Amino acid sequence: MDAVSTTTELSEAERLDRLRLIRSDNVGPRTFRSLLLHFGSARAALQRLPELARRGGAAASARICSADEARAELLACRKLGISLRAPEEAGYPPRLAMLDDAPPLLGIRGDSEALMRPIIAIVGSRNASAAGLKFAGQLARELGEAGFVVISGLARGIDQAAHRACLASGTVAVLAGGHDRIYPPEHEGLLTAIVTERGAAISEMPLGHEPRARDFPRRNRLISGSALGVVVVEAAHRSGSLITARMAGEQGREVFAVPGSPLDPRAAGTNDLIKQGATLVTEVADIIRAVEPIMERPPQLPLYEDDEEPFAPDPESHDRDQILALLGPTPVSIDDLIRISGLAPAVLRTVLLELELAGRLERHGGSLVSLS
Structure with missing residues (x-):
């Protein structure tokens, strides 16, 4: 699908949910983007965080930013003249918005x-x-x-x-x-x-x-x-x-x-x-x-196919074991993991997301990952 430049404005409820999601433990910009793409909204992603972290082997429940904490941050930002803007909103640096690790909410x-x-x-x-x-x-x-x-x-x-x-x-x-x-x-x-x-x-x-x-x-x-x-x-x-x-x-x-x-x-x-x-x-x-x-070539925000399904519903335990065995402290590319494991990309992406939310995975530049 061709990319087109679009701008929207988040509802206050969606801004609050997105702030809660990015301020929760083990959620970085790339993970945020994956969660939003998979579940369709920050609220739906927030509801699934505990389950995904548990499947990734989390030893304890990770902290999820509360609505009260997010409201307090939004109020404090407004008092200081800071606006928190999403990549699809007006005022967000357009070239920064193109990156896969663009901040989900940028304080301006x-x-x-x-x-x-x-x-x-x-x-x-x-x-x-x-x-x-x-x-x-x-x-x-x-x-x-x-x-x-x-x-x-x-x-x-x-x-x-x-x-x-x-x-x-x-x-x-x-x-x-x-x-x-x-x-x-x-x-x-x-x-x-x-x-x-x-x-x-x-x-x-x-x-x-x-x-x-x-x-x-x-x-x-x-x-x-x-x-x-x-x-x-x-x-x-x-x-x-x-x-x-x-x-x-x-x-x-x-x-x-x-x-x-x-x-x-x-x-x-x-x-x-x-x-x-x-x-x-x-x-x-x-x-x-x-x-x-x-x-002369203005930046454009990418659009994703509506039916794109980047994750598997619930990978098998032996698939998780196989991926864990391939991972270690040395960064390895996601493409290599797919090739060596022979697993479907959707399965691999899901297991990596679970491990990251459990605090067991570290992402590096160039699509490299390693165990934390």
Whole structure:
């Protein structure tokens, strides 16, 4: 079926149910999407969670977010001017909505119109050089003047330089924690300037959530997923910016890198990106020239066949045993599991969903899974 772009508005009851589902234990964005596709509504999925987790071998009942907890979060968000929007709703970043791990409800504060304009990500070293900070600011300012919105992670170094340079034209900050838990704390003033000018802040985390190390890669996928492309300005080997670049490649986004001196370790990662095929950037025209053809193909939300049945009703116990025997701590692709087991894809998907809801399965990028 051809994809078409559609926007709807959730009822308050459905928004509440979706918030309960994504805030329940062992339910991530991909699991949420699978549950919604299979059961048709968040309410129906909530009713089936205990049974699915039990079938997956859960040792104890997982916590299911209560209606009162979800209502309290919705009320607190409204008081702070945060709207929780679903991928099919207006105001949700359209390219982010295309991802299979798009946040089921995205917390948006500020001017949501900034999320509807063409977006370019600029990321880089927290310990940036003066030259790197200057060039990141120059790129951001010129992108803003050309009609683009710059998105970044509000971090020290390159991120904050990019945000500050295009406050007047609009910039988007992606938070690793809740909207009320800003990291680093000294950038609270910058965030206030962003959301009160022409920009916005987005987060998938609940209010009160303090960002942890593992939350930053999750945040990075939102940065790259919302953008046409990602520009890396200074990145050492094994840096978070290279994770963002890798995610951009996996998401089908353009990857750009600013070259640097081979004597500066802060340029080692960007120089490697160029060797691997990233577009070299020495001026803003390099970015605009590469993304203009993409802008002519607006993103569209995928539609699924009404009769698509991705899961089996209740797999046999020997099928579960066979899949468990194939799984281990080393990530393996779902396609390999289907091929080696010889089981129907619907059976495999169901068993993996049960294991995940039981807290026994971990999902990785590239359709890889492993036992927790």
